[in-house]
Amino acid sequence: MPGIDRRRFLQLSGLSALGAWMGTASVLAAEQDAAGLSLRNLLKSPKFDTTPFTVGVASGDPAPDGMVLWTRLATAPLEYGGGMPTRPMVVGWELAEDEGFRRILRSGTTLAHPELGHAVHVELEGLAPARPYWYRFNIAGYTSAIGRTATLPAADADLARVRFAVAGCQQYEEGHYTAWRHIADEPLDFVFHYGDYIYEGATNTTASRKVNGRPFTNLRNHVGPELYTLDDYRRRYAQYKTDQDLQAAHAAAPWFVTFDDHEIDNNWASVDDQDGTPSELFLLRRAQGFQAYYENMPLRRSAFPRDGHLQLYRRARWGRLLDVHFLDTRQYRSKQPADMADRTVVESPQRTITGQAQERWLFDGLADPAPRWQVIAHQVALGDYTLEKKGQLVKSDDQWSGYLSSRRRLLGHIDQAGHRNVVTVCGDAHRHYASDLVQDNAESGVISSEFLATSITSGSDGLGVDEEARDTLAHNPHLKVTTDKRGYVLCTVERDACVGDLKTVDRVMVPGAKLERFARLAIEHGKPGLQPA
Numbered sequence: 001m002p003g004i005d006r007r008r009f010l011q012l013s014g015l016s017a018l019g020a021w022m023g024t025a026s027v028l029a030a031e032q033d034a035a036g037l038s039l040r041n042l043l044k045s046p047k048f049d050t051t052p053f054t055v056g057v058a059s060g061d062p063a064p065d066g067m068v069l070w071t072r073l074a075t076a077p078l079e080y081g082g083g084m085p086t087r088p089m090v091v092g093w094e095l096a097e098d099e100g101f102r103r104i105l106r107s108g109t110t111l112a113h114p115e116l117g118h119a120v121h122v123e124l125e126g127l128a129p130a131r132p133y134w135y136r137f138n139i140a141g142y143t144s145a146i147g148r149t150a151t152l153p154a155a156d157a158d159l160a161r162v163r164f165a166v167a168g169c170q171q172y173e174e175g176h177y178t179a180w181r182h183i184a185d186e187p188l189d190f191v192f193h194y195g196d197y198i199y200e201g202a203t204n205t206t207a208s209r210k211v212n213g214r215p216f217t218n219l220r221n222h223v224g225p226e227l228y229t230l231d232d233y234r235r236r237y238a239q240y241k242t243d244q245d246l247q248a249a250h251a252a253a254p255w256f257v258t259f260d261d262h263e264i265d266n267n268w269a270s271v272d273d274q275d276g277t278p279s280e281l282f283l284l285r286r287a288q289g290f291q292a293y294y295e296n297m298p299l300r301r302s303a304f305p306r307d308g309h310l311q312l313y314r315r316a317r318w319g320r321l322l323d324v325h326f327l328d329t330r331q332y333r334s335k336q337p338a339d340m341a342d343r344t345v346v347e348s349p350q351r352t353i354t355g356q357a358q359e360r361w362l363f364d365g366l367a368d369p370a371p372r373w374q375v376i377a378h379q380v381a382l383g384d385y386t387l388e389k390k391g392q393l394v395k396s397d398d399q400w401s402g403y404l405s406s407r408r409r410l411l412g413h414i415d416q417a418g419h420r421n422v423v424t425v426c427g428d429a430h431r432h433y434a435s436d437l438v439q440d441n442a443e444s445g446v447i448s449s450e451f452l453a454t455s456i457t458s459g460s461d462g463l464g465v466d467e468e469a470r471d472t473l474a475h476n477p478h479l480k481v482t483t484d485k486r487g488y489v490l491c492t493v494e495r496d497a498c499v500g501d502l503k504t505v506d507r508v509m510v511p512g513a514k515l516e517r518f519a520r521l522a523i524e525h526g527k528p529g530l531q532p533a
Helices: 006-013 025-030 178-185 230-241 244-252 279-296 356-366 404-416 467-475
Strands: 057-063 066-072 089-096 104-112 119-123 132-139 147-150 161-167 190-193 255-257 314-318 322-326 373-377 387-389 392-394 422-426 432-437 448-452 479-483 486-494 497-505 515-524 527-532
Touching: 057 132, 057 147, 057 244, 057 314, 066 089, 066 132, 066 147, 089 119, 104 119, 119 279, 147 244, 161 178, 178 244, 178 486, 178 497, 230 244, 230 279, 322 356, 356 373, 356 404, 373 486, 387 467, 422 486, 432 497, 432 515, 432 527, 448 486, 448 527, 467 479, 479 497, 479 515
Parallel strands: 057 255, 161 190, 190 255, 322 373, 373 422, 422 448
Antiparallel strands: 057 066, 066 119, 089 104, 089 132, 132 147, 161 486, 314 322, 387 392, 432 448, 432 479, 486 497, 497 515, 515 527
16 A cells, blocks of 8 residues: 555554454354354344345355355345344354256355354355356245355366356446346356445435436435445445345356445545545545445355454455456555556656555456456556647546556566467446556557446436447547447457457436347457457
């Protein structure tokens, strides 16, 4: 973290190694089987008037021998506390080899703690690789929906194909989650959620409300004020998770998740928010957001928030075919430049979007010769896009274009190491982009390519290839296509090609919109550069 050492960070975060955030992996692991535990405050025989499984089920972070199974108990999800007694209780779980649960392979119990919003994370090991499983939870006579998950293949497995969806930016007020329903229907190995799972703002119902410069009336409203407290964040996640299309997508396949900015506050960077709040105060808010994020995502115990930190960058392998490196470009980044015209700041080698440790980790991972393809899954555009506004050429200060030294180091490393099998996927821009990646300060030639997924709903009904799209295409010769529509990217990785299908729905302000393919582009193995497919 630039400018703040560990001791100073702990002082700023208001947390210590002895504080309430300390939760060790060994303690959590011991509660994987709650049978025989005798907590003094355990609610032994909970009774509910309605199902506590109102926010669905999910699985995530699969490995060749297991994954995380998730749910969260809430009989009244939009109330503070979720309608739950503030006592721990035992939740049962089952894992089967078939959807009908005729053959149950594993079953057990775990504890749902009020300290974690009655969230449940069951981390399984010892399963067979490369096969599907089905799971469900139960408590007090109620049974959850059934989820489907899968283990990764063995590290040395020969695979023909891996298919995954890239999606995020799901502003609840701005449309139906139709794209999630379509994702649930795709035959996928996994989903990558790049961030902005929730939006932190209070509902704006003024007559002057606009979305992308156009008058707009909310489809549905947020409950509660802007998010600052743990209860605020928990309730917002619960509201989003009551959406049935989102629940269907979670239940259909395992997810890998990472956050961007709106899970905490718009455009936050490390220990700073966009409002000039003292870091000592912002870190208190950030800690609440981190805990709520962990509680509501299918994350492993290794991501359990401690000392004001959430460990999210990690990688996964699909046999000899594919490695995916999941980044965190929020928690370690330098503050955005105050003036993008100040090149000494924008190009400063002291500024970073990943932090030094994560950058080294990424470079080391990219050096592994075992996988045929490498995918970098991150949050914001690596493409260096220029747009003309009011006669001035501008670039984003919140994307990699605001951190040119980090961008140059990454592309330089890929180029100099001779990696000709690297593809990046990301989102945040609320538009589809498919672009080749080149250095900004030299004629490097095409080094890599990027699929940037549009939003699920953020931006509401789009205009397609509008004036802004045409302007961006005119100023960025390496950008192949872009459109202002909602949807997701479907990536298919095979031995000789990586193909991106840029999928869209025509409208999100009405339910059930038809899915269409806006564009399909491919990268041939060993030959960076997007081509029509």
